[in-house]
Amino acid sequence: MSFQIRKFYYGDIPEDKAGGAIVSKQTANDWPLWEIFIRSKQGLDHKHVGSLHAADAQMAIENARDVYTRRMEGVSIWAVESKHIHASNPDEATSLYEPANDKIYRYPTFYDLPDEVGHM
Amino acid sequence: MSVLINQEELFQDRVDNEIKIEPRDWMPDAYRKTLVRQISQHAHSEIVGMLPEGNWISRAPSLKRKAILLAKVQDEAGHGLYLYSAAETLGTSREQMINDLHSGKAKYSSIFNYPTLTWADIGAIGWLVDGAAILNQVMLCRTSYGPYARAMVRICKEESFHQRQGFDILLTLSRGTPAQKEMCQDAINRWWWPSMMMFGPRDSESTNSDQSMKWKIKRKSNDELRQNFVDMCAEQVKVLGMTLPDADLKWNEAEGKYDFGEIDWDEFWNVVKGNGPCNKQRLDARRKAWEEGEWVREAASAFAKKQQQKQKQDKAA
Numbered sequence: 001m002s003f004q005i006r007k008f009y010y011g012d013i014p015e016d017k018a019g020g021a022i023v024s025k026q027t028a029n030d031w032p033l034w035e036i037f038i039r040s041k042q043g044l045d046h047k048h049v050g051s052l053h054a055a056d057a058q059m060a061i062e063n064a065r066d067v068y069t070r071r072m073e074g075v076s077i078w079a080v081e082s083k084h085i086h087a088s089n090p091d092e093a094t095s096l097y098e099p100a101n102d103k104i105y106r107y108p109t110f111y112d113l114p115d116e117v118g119h120m
Numbered sequence: 121m122s123v124l125i126n127q128e129e130l131f132q133d134r135v136d137n138e139i140k141i142e143p144r145d146w147m148p149d150a151y152r153k154t155l156v157r158q159i160s161q162h163a164h165s166e167i168v169g170m171l172p173e174g175n176w177i178s179r180a181p182s183l184k185r186k187a188i189l190l191a192k193v194q195d196e197a198g199h200g201l202y203l204y205s206a207a208e209t210l211g212t213s214r215e216q217m218i219n220d221l222h223s224g225k226a227k228y229s230s231i232f233n234y235p236t237l238t239w240a241d242i243g244a245i246g247w248l249v250d251g252a253a254i255l256n257q258v259m260l261c262r263t264s265y266g267p268y269a270r271a272m273v274r275i276c277k278e279e280s281f282h283q284r285q286g287f288d289i290l291l292t293l294s295r296g297t298p299a300q301k302e303m304c305q306d307a308i309n310r311w312w313w314p315s316m317m318m319f320g321p322r323d324s325e326s327t328n329s330d331q332s333m334k335w336k337i338k339r340k341s342n343d344e345l346r347q348n349f350v351d352m353c354a355e356q357v358k359v360l361g362m363t364l365p366d367a368d369l370k371w372n373e374a375e376g377k378y379d380f381g382e383i384d385w386d387e388f389w390n391v392v393k394g395n396g397p398c399n400k401q402r403l404d405a406r407r408k409a410w411e412e413g414e415w416v417r418e419a420a421s422a423f424a425k426k427q428q429q430k431q432k433q434d435k436a437a
């Protein structure tokens with residue numbers, strides 16, 4: 001029996017830290033999984049909306065149209081095969097973002113200026 | 121060992137503080153299992169739920185009604201897909217879930233094991249079945265697991281059209297000929313109790329509820345949601361000039377809610393166990409669709425492989 005994770009958790013997950021059972025699967029007949037990003041209108045960023053299975057990129061985009069834009073929710077679709085997405089580790093979040101923690105001088109409110117300066 | 125206890129406490133602390141749990145976060149084994157079971161059941165319900173309605177697409181009374189019903193059924197397919205994706209973030213696979221549905225291991229909502237006998241049933245399903253589902257789903261928009269909550273938000277945006285189109289069908293019938301009125305009341309009579317059962321066993325009987333509430337997977341109990349449903353429908357049915365088939369239904373002035381009669385729990389458990397009027401038919405239809413789609417899945421995979429090879433060759437050349 002071969003053990004594998006079929007969904008890549010937007011990156012990869014250490015098995016020992018998964019907090020529970022990783023489903024074991026013998027077969028791998030599912031089409032690859034794709035993450036879908038949609039630009040809802042011109043001028044806005046693409047945003048992650050969910051995932052779907054498709055045999056190839058073109059099918060992923062066509063399926064994304066049917067699944068995620070039935071009500072004009074998008075003007076542009078990105079499809080990225082899930083296995084290509086690398087993610088930071090949530091367990092390391094504290095140390096990863098720590099350097100930004102003590103730099104309050106990066107915020108405009110850190111500077112106390114006289115009222116005469118007006119809006120700045 | 122102490123590390124593990126710490127993790128669980130940390131987890132519960134996040135849940136208590138309304139911090140959503142995301143796929144890569146640590147979570148208790150049982151939380152993951154509960155979610156996989158609940159979300160996949162929910163997904164299966166959306167997919168199987170297309171069958172009773174699909175039965176009437178070719179028999180809709182007008183082109184307008186047909187187009188609306190098609191759009192509604194297509195939405196349900198979408199809901200199934202959003203939910204399967206959410207479940208997959210927990211480490212299960214689509215194939216596994218489909219297998220569990222087809223083998224009978226996984227459940228779906230029993231409501232879809234009842235037949236759609238007349239056009240009015242399509243109205244009753246939209247009003248009552250989607251109406252009951254919405255109450256559950258609105259609650260789940262605030263569920264503690266991020267991907268599930270996000271799928272629910274998307275679904276809820278689409279559901280209100282479902283309920284309104286159903287009510288619109290019944291409203292039209294309720295203003296029609298005596299035969300149409302009768303058809304309308306008959307559909308309500310047949311769908312009312314099965315819809316009430318959608319909320320599941322009474323709180324005193326339901327084993328999973330407490331832990332689910334603690335983990336904030338669920339936010340309202342079965343009985344609470346069922347009460348909300350009764351209070352909503354008892355008022356709306358007046359607009360139709362129809363009645364709900366419950367002799368005990370009565371406004372309780374003191375408590376500010378409707379009192380209502382007892383569900384036939386024998387019927388409830390019987391349908392859950394697979395002995396409903398259409399259980400076999402529904403599963404057969406799903407298995408048939410899966411088997412007959414086999415060659416399409418294979419052909420698409422073969423085509424994708426070929427394209428990949430071609431691309432590699434082109435690059436090498």
Ligand SMILES: [Fe+2]
Nearest residue numbers: 166195196199
């Ligand atoms: Fe739905």
Ligand SMILES: [Fe+2]
Nearest residue numbers: 196250279282
């Ligand atoms: Fe619906």
